[in-house]
Amino acid sequence: MLHIPCPHCGLRNETEFHYGAEAGVAYPDPNALTDIEWAKFLHIRANPKGWLAERWVHFAGCGRWFNLWRNTITHEIGPAYLPFTQQPKAPDNIGKEDSKA
């Protein structure tokens, strides 16, 4: 059960949130893309081992979308930030396991 810092409500249990995949993928101009590029936008997202900026929505709380750094190996939670704001740096490899992996 992740403990997720909603930027509006503070630390809450994971069950109050829904996941929204990789953050920072801007919606492109659909007509400027080839079929392949458009299909990649639709279906391909980064899935790195380690820190990933993700989108989450606090659906059972304030209902707001936000972004969050999360380590996909250690499940450590990094800083949360609002959409359209400066993305904070990826946390250092606090995850001891991760740095070796």
Added chain:
Amino acid sequence: MSEISFSFDDKIFKGIQGEPMAAALLRNGMLSITNSTYHNRPRGIVGLGVEEPNAIVQLVSGTKESMLPATMIEVTSGLEARSLTGVGALPEHPDEARYDKTNCYVDTLVIGAGVAGIRAAENELRTGREVLLIDDQSEPGGHLRHLGLELTASMQNVLEQKNLTYMRRCTAVGLYDQNYVIAIERRSEHLGNAAPANRARIRVWHIRADRVVLAPGAFQRPLIFANNDRPGIMLSHAAATYVALHGVKIFKRAVVVTVDNQGYRDALRLHRYGVQVQAIYDARPGAKGSSVDAARAAGIPIRFHATVIDTSSNAEGACTNVTLQDLDTKEIFQTDADLLAVSGGWTPIVDLATHIGIKPTWSEKHAAFLVNQNTEKLRTVGMLAGDFGGDDDPTIFFGPELDSEQARHAYIDLQRDTTLHDLRRAVGAGLSSIEHIKRYTTIGTAHDQGKTSGMLTIGALCQLHGGANGGLSPADVGTLSFRPPYVPVPFAALAGRERGLLTDPIRITSLHQWHVEAGAVFEDVGQWKRPWYFPKPGERIHEAVRRECRAAREGVAVMDASTLGKIDIQGPDAGIFLDRIYTNMFSTLPEGQCRYGLMCKADGIVFDDGVTTRLGKNHFLMTTTTGGAARVLSWLEEWLQTEWPDLKVYCTSVTEHISTIALVGPKSRQLLSELVTDIDLSKEAFPFMHTRMSNIDGIPVRIARISFSGELAFEINVAWGHARYIWERLWTLGRPYDLTAYGTETMHVLRAEKGYIIVGQDTDGTQTPYDLNMSWIVSKKKEFIGKRSFQLPYLKSPGRLQLVGLLPLNRDEAIPEGAYITVVDAGPDKHGKTPHTGFITGSYFSAILDREFALALVADGPSRMGEVVAIPIGKKVVRATICDSVFIDKENIRRDN
């Protein structure tokens, strides 16, 4: 200490209130408790706590818990229990006990109230932190208690600090990310009949701690030797504790077999309490330490480099003789013993640490897997961290070499009756990973989850691969990873109060009570209770539905449509927003008009549909499918918040604010005109897809000409609380019209006759609007979500499943929904399979057509009109003709009338 009586297998025993049932049974001479599951061999008590593999019992009194270790049951007056072979029998009646759950936030959670846990709690308190200390025993102290020692004054002082909460009988069963711990507190059973009636039997604690300190202690290990499962063969620490602490006097002559100094300490305790310890056999070549010296001084013979290899028994199966072996000379010798106390080293309880993915590390010095964590958030102390105390110097030894005959009776997992022979067979079959071997042999998969057998398996594997002679070390094999829960948890505890009506919220409309009184049969649509049909006395479903359908098509009928999702959308950019969301245009919709809209996801697949009404310049009311309301609102919010923050639009769920009554049928206008007198309901003044504000007896209503049946129809929208009044008025006025109430089944038939889709029923998550014959709703003029995808080749390619109608050749033959459609007489392909070409999404009897009909998704369906397809149903084949999905009133004359 009060003496009480309890029963076990229908015999009455005396015990001391609160002592472990295992202790009371042993003191009463119950060496053999049950027979083993697969080999039917007599078995007795082995351990002290949750690690007990043999003495699993089921409770007959109170809550009839089906499998509990006798070591963990505190006896009370009148307690009744039964022995158990294999799995427990579930009680016949529901568990009436009360269970509850609670949340808790704390600075530091210490798990385990042994010496190490109490010391750790003291350190935490010193830094000003609030501490929760939990322990699965009835009293604090861990091993101290087993030794019959009191807590020191300073430890007692720690427990009395106001910043510390100590919870006894509370077992941490799972450790999860970010220090989330679930613990199970047993609150009432130990009180027996004195338990207050309102007290929960078990409370589930959901604990979030800033820091977790793991002080779980360790289990003592058995050894692997032939016939190591007989009653009278016990872990030495358990045997000594039952004798010294619980007054068990049934053992006269003991043999102690050990690999560490713990065996000496236990031998001394047995000796002091009157058991004749014939000798200590130590697998090590020699040993030092105060306990060794004390044993020697007490006159207990010690033989080094020797261990047990086999045992024999009396007629009851209990241990009577021990066969030993000199590990140097391989000389075999025998001695008699009614107690064989085994000390095979300690296995620290790594379970909780492995729950969050920590890999324990092997320590040669401790002959054990340890977890050493010392971060801000998680710390390990005591035996888990390698603090074994005392003067221990264990050797890595899991048992002597055994021949294949001996291996057949050398048990590794007592509960699963898995032997060394089974393990050898698994390795012989080519398995090497411990996780594979676990699944092949079932070791560690019983009630005790391998608490004593896991480490033995690892040790035996190492010995199979050459042991200390350059073969595998336990470090190479690695430890099993454990999953929560650490001990079995009753489902009733996890359910808590959320049982019966409280399992899931039930949503009802403001007309629900009327439907109940009218005898409606209900169906669940998500959490909603919706009338399915309204049978008259003696009517069966198809009779009721035909009557309801006929009323809607020929007279007038009424339905409660209040469960439709409703989203109020306001703001100066609402029109632009809806243009982007829907495939068709909404910004040009005049005020007071309604429009059907279809929305797709970015991949071009139809997501939801519904009618949206423009109530004002900057004000729309969107309706969604009943089941789709929440996900559509989330979808709208996601786009507004994450892509279009510049749009000034606000979305609010108003599903439960507005009741919707659908008045349907050729006579609906006439009936409504008796109720609504302030607006002109005529075809010319109030056309299809228009809405008008009105009032009924002073109650504001909004009437809309919307039809989900293809008939002339009016929707009456009214504040939730006024719906019953309006409905009753309609009902009274409708009597001369034979006004008929209908439910969801009739709604489905009516909409299917007209070819109106239900997203999720007539779609399978692969349909674009084009696949649903809805190219007319796709705007060419504007951008909207999903538009780009319609150009993708795979959404245009042949073979796509598309919506069509089907008419069975035999008009009375019903086709089951979900049935696969095949090409007539295609026969099996080269793989022996009959290729399918689609499936049935909805199948009904039409009263107005007087025949069966269906909607279906068929590959390239619209280009196959008139083709006869075959639908195999069991042994028979139904044939049907592909046709248009609109079965009645293609010209919309009825609807627009």
